[in-house]
Amino acid sequence: MRHGIERSRExxxxxxDAERLLWRYLRHKQCLxxxxxxxxxxxxxxxDFACLEQHLVIELDGSQHADAHRYDTQCTHYLSYLGWHVLRFWNHDVLKQPEAVITAVINAFTRKSQNC
Structure with missing residues (x-):
């Protein structure tokens, strides 16, 4: 567990760049x-990002993730099993269309609240 906390900090x-940009939109409760x-x-x-209250995870994938499809799929299945909803975006989309990414996050909150 200690290793995980240190790795998170690192x-x-x-x-x-994509994580820093998206964080500007998410920090300080700026997203709903x-x-x-x-x-x-x-x-x-x-x-990458987790909203504990809504059980929503946002993962950003760069070009290095093209070969990590199996790992990403296992991660998504595991998190879904635990009750998390996982959204995945390419770094390129965050950098070029951050508003579209935020809109998708907001839509996920909206759909989740309608299902409750």
Missing amino acids: LRRNAT GQRFRRQHLIAPYIV
Whole structure:
């Protein structure tokens, strides 16, 4: 567990450009008043962003993830099994169309609240 916390801190310090940009939109409850955490440990995985209250995970994938499809699929299935809803976006989409990504996140909150 200790290793996971240290790795989370390291990932926050070395965030990608896409992660830094999306964090500007998510921090301080800017997205529908929901609180997000960065590089949050949901053992054994560390997710890019997590809204604990809504059980929503946002994962950003770069070009290095093209070969990690199997790992990403396993992670998504595991988190879904635990009751998390996982949204995945390419870094390129966050950098080029951040408003569209935020709209997709807001839509996920809206759909989730309609299903309750």
